[in-house]
Amino acid sequence: MKRVLSGMQPSGQLTLGNYIGALKNFVALQHTHDCYFMAVDLHAITVPQDPAALREQSEAVVALYIAAGIDPAKSTVFLQSHVRQHAELGWMLTTLTYMGELERMTQFKDKAAGKDSVGAGLFTYPSLMAADILLYNADLVPVGDDQKQHLELTRDLAQRFNQRYGDTFTVPEGYFPKVGARIMSLDDASKKMSKSSANQGSFIAMLDTPDVIRKKISRAVTDSGREVRFDPQNKPEVSNLISIYAQCSDKTIAEIEAQYEGLGYGPFKKELAEQVVAVLEPVQQRYQEIRKSGELYDILRQGADKASQQAEKVLTQVKERMGFIVL
Numbered sequence: 001m002k003r004v005l006s007g008m009q010p011s012g013q014l015t016l017g018n019y020i021g022a023l024k025n026f027v028a029l030q031h032t033h034d035c036y037f038m039a040v041d042l043h044a045i046t047v048p049q050d051p052a053a054l055r056e057q058s059e060a061v062v063a064l065y066i067a068a069g070i071d072p073a074k075s076t077v078f079l080q081s082h083v084r085q086h087a088e089l090g091w092m093l094t095t096l097t098y099m100g101e102l103e104r105m106t107q108f109k110d111k112a113a114g115k116d117s118v119g120a121g122l123f124t125y126p127s128l129m130a131a132d133i134l135l136y137n138a139d140l141v142p143v144g145d146d147q148k149q150h151l152e153l154t155r156d157l158a159q160r161f162n163q164r165y166g167d168t169f170t171v172p173e174g175y176f177p178k179v180g181a182r183i184m185s186l187d188d189a190s191k192k193m194s195k196s197s198a199n200q201g202s203f204i205a206m207l208d209t210p211d212v213i214r215k216k217i218s219r220a221v222t223d224s225g226r227e228v229r230f231d232p233q234n235k236p237e238v239s240n241l242i243s244i245y246a247q248c249s250d251k252t253i254a255e256i257e258a259q260y261e262g263l264g265y266g267p268f269k270k271e272l273a274e275q276v277v278a279v280l281e282p283v284q285q286r287y288q289e290i291r292k293s294g295e296l297y298d299i300l301r302q303g304a305d306k307a308s309q310q311a312e313k314v315l316t317q318v319k320e321r322m323g324f325i326v327l
């Protein structure tokens with residue numbers, strides 16, 4: 001069985017972009033693959049986090065995984081900081097990463113833009129992400145489009161290590177949704193929808209109430225025309241909304257265009273909101289049940305045990321190959 005690994009940062013509330021771009025695929029893949037899904041809390045601290053908020057958000061991410069349909073009896077669900085091998089291999093891979101490779105990362109450029117001081121962790125985090133993936137010899141990594149560049153670095157590092165020290169790592173492949181791999185911001189379709197955006201109206205959080213979802217979609221920026229047509233070049237805002245619609249309804253883009261031909265944006269946005277609510281409401285109900293049940297920490301303990309065992313095997317091999325003394 002092929003192995004899948006992916007994670008999400010508990011750096012805010014998960015968004016509809018996280019759901020469509022990645023989480024939906026996590027749920028689908030667990031039936032055919034050996035899956036490892038984590039909340040990457042060590043990545044979240046690459047920008048300042050309030051400790052109480054980080055704890056809450058880490059629990060929320062894991063609870064949302066399960067509420068969305070990840071079965072902890074099938075998939076290994078854990079927190080990155082519970083498996084120490086991530087930080088260890090992360091350091092080793094940082095020493096194999098070139099400065100130029102990190103300097104090219106567009107996510108770093110975006111997140112560092114306009115800041116007076118930026119933590120070194122934000123710069124080196126792609127090497128830690130590579131460690132997350134390579135530690136489990138994952139074959140497949142379900143992520144959104146924005147992670148393509150980081151995944152390419154992971155593949156380069158795996159190949160570099162294998163060449164230098166002998167075949168050790170599986171070189172992973174990315175797994176991207178056909179539609180919705182990059183859901184854009186509701187207030188500016190040139191930026192991706194992001195959970196850490198300062199403007200709450202720019203994203204739909206997976207835990208937004210139905211009324212808030214309706215309001216956010218009705219206020220989503222559109223062009224001045226009225227044609228519901230998928231044309232990312234000339235109509236990026238409406239095209240983004242059509243992608244969301246397609247992903248929340250399982251209708252094709254052509255079917256959606258045909259359905260709203262001549263009707264304008266009003267009815268389209270109204271029904272889009274209902275589609276999003278229909279997808280998120282059941283997840284929210286299960287989320288509340290899971291938070292109340294108190295089962296999360298047991299799931300995390302089990303997940304950490306299983307993940308640590310797997311990770312230790314690979315890390316020991318890496319240490320031996322690199323010349324560390326393994327007792």
Ligand code: AQP
Pocket residue numbers: 007008009010011012015017018019020021022142143144145146147180181182183184192193194195196197
């Ligand atoms: N807008 C998006 N459209 C499609 N997929 C997306 N992903 C993120 N945003 C979109 C995918 O969700 C997974 C988890 O992302 P992450 O938590 O690692 O952080 P990120 O990519 O940096 O996403 P955010 O929401 O923008 O977080 P912040 O604001 O904290 O940086 C990844 O697979 C990602 O591709």
